[in-house]
Amino acid sequence: MRWLLIKDLQILRRSPLLVGLLIVYPIAIALMIGFALSSPPGKPKVALYNEVPAGRGTINIGNQKLDVAGYASELLNSIQPVKVHSAAQAIAAVRDGQALAAVIIPAALPQQIQTLITQGVGSPTVRLYLNTKDPIEKQFVDQAISSRINTVEQAVSKQVLRVAVNDLQEVLNGGSVEILGQKVPLLGLRNARTIVQGTLATLPRDSPLRAALGQVISFADLAIQGLGFAKPVLGSIGTPLTVQETQLAGRTTPTDTYAAAIAVIVSLMFVTMLLAAGMLAVERSENAYARLVRGLVTPGRLLSEKIVLAGGCATLVTVVMAAFISLFIHLDWSRFELWVLALALGGLAFGALGVAIGAVAREVSAASLMAFLVSLPVAFVALVPASAVSGAIKTVLDVVAFLFPFKAALEAIANAFSGTSPGIGLPLVHLAVLAVVFAGLAALAMRRFAAR
């Protein structure tokens, strides 16, 4: 095997263009995937025009004022604003493609909210204009703006509730209310009850007012009790649900580490499979295969040499790549030996899959093309999120992903990079089993096709 390995390394050394492409192309793809997965989506360009005149954006709730227009400006947190000076300009900016969307806050919005709060009628409306040709982009912009509008809505609701609760407290306990710039004291239900109770005590036993005042005290007791409950009830409406998150199973790998793992495994897959398939096909395209297997080398040893060659080269390339990535993303260097182990076993499994493909093809170009065509769906199937597909399809995808090395290699290297769950043991065993299975299939394919 040593002489064949040396021979293949000599051939690779004299094929700089091929080796360069073999390394640069998958790394370029891998880095693109990594950046796409690790970078959060940018803020969409949105033209925001507030028609509410300055100082007219407040509404009165009880004795408090609320700046609605100010809350609407919260939208700026989710967008990259495009400066406009009128609603027409905002719409034109969307039409011209300067902005993906326009949000127009109508001048009547504060009044509409005031009417809704005080009279319970009306539907305050913010106008949204979209002009995105790409449906995915449209969904992204829509979601970004809707999500922020919901936040604003919640903030306004919360503020209204807080004012309402304060007013109720004043009705219950007394306080003061501002009328025409003058503070007017408010007695409050509890104080009123005390006064009535005191008056009742001074009345003669046979006074006809006793029964009526008794009814007033009973009503006050009931009202005090009911309003006492109202405070916590109204308070809870502002934040009706609290989410307590506990992760019972699944991945705890940080997102950027996971993206790095994907980038590295995509590279490992491409380099190994293209190299293994191509270098095995070389033996046949150079007509050397028959000369080798007539007693000089057994087919099994030839396959092993190609798997070791491809897996070894790809492991080297991806270890260097991981080290480079660790300059930008935290990867746990204390687990370096596990990086190498995961990549080496992944390389062997992908190498075995590569030689199984190379055994079928007669030409290097055909073998490379086949390896490439197989690689893409293998990666795609393993990367489809479980929540993105329905039950039956998910089961099918899980089975297909289980039959190929990508998912196991990804889990192994993600664990090696971060030390988080799921564990590394099972993926490594899985990879070893897949390496044996694909090497067996390659041997069968050699027997079936190589003699032709």
Place this chain on the structure above:
Amino acid sequence: MSTAAAPIPFAARSLTKRFGTRVALRDVSFELAAGELVGIIGPNGAGKTTLLSILAGALAPDEGELSHAGRDAGWVPQKPALYSKLSVAENLRLFARLEKVPDPEAAVARMLEQTGLSDRAGEEVGRLSGGNQQRVNIAIGLLSEPPVLLLDEPSASLDPRQRERLWEFISALGQRGTTVVFSTHNVAEVERYAHRVLLLADGELLFTGTPAELERAVGGDPRDLEAALVGFLHLHGH
């Protein structure tokens, strides 16, 4: 030309090879003698390459047996089986090591000298002419100094001058005691160099004997082996 020495224990017995339902070789038996030059002739698809591949151990027969292991013979396939990115010397060295030749470097030097490629030893094989590639191909077949050399259409890609040099080289091998079995479509080469002819058609061995015996078997012009070959095939329904 005369038939060479007594048969050596190098024989094929009842070889049969099938590819699916097609029978490529049917019950073929013969023996080879030391220093003998044997030409395998026959129409396209007769089974010449299949027979040589079985003798070389590159293909396993479905039935029948050989008196030797395939790797005991030197084998020169029709298309050069070489690594075009390696140099002449690197190709020779690789196969010398794989064949476990006792002194690979000495074997490489010897073959470079014998094939006249010493001055091209460091050149990549892919940059050599077809004739020189064939010389390297033959040199690899001879690395282990085998008692039998199997050549599949060795002169097919050569120009007349290169062919002449090739046959000089092969004749010299025969004179040194190496048995050479070659296939060819060039009947003139068989007439000129072969001690014995194996005539195959549709996988059957129809005739074995000297070229002169083949001509006599048909009874035509004794100076025209090609006409004798065609006549013989016609007589036997091919």
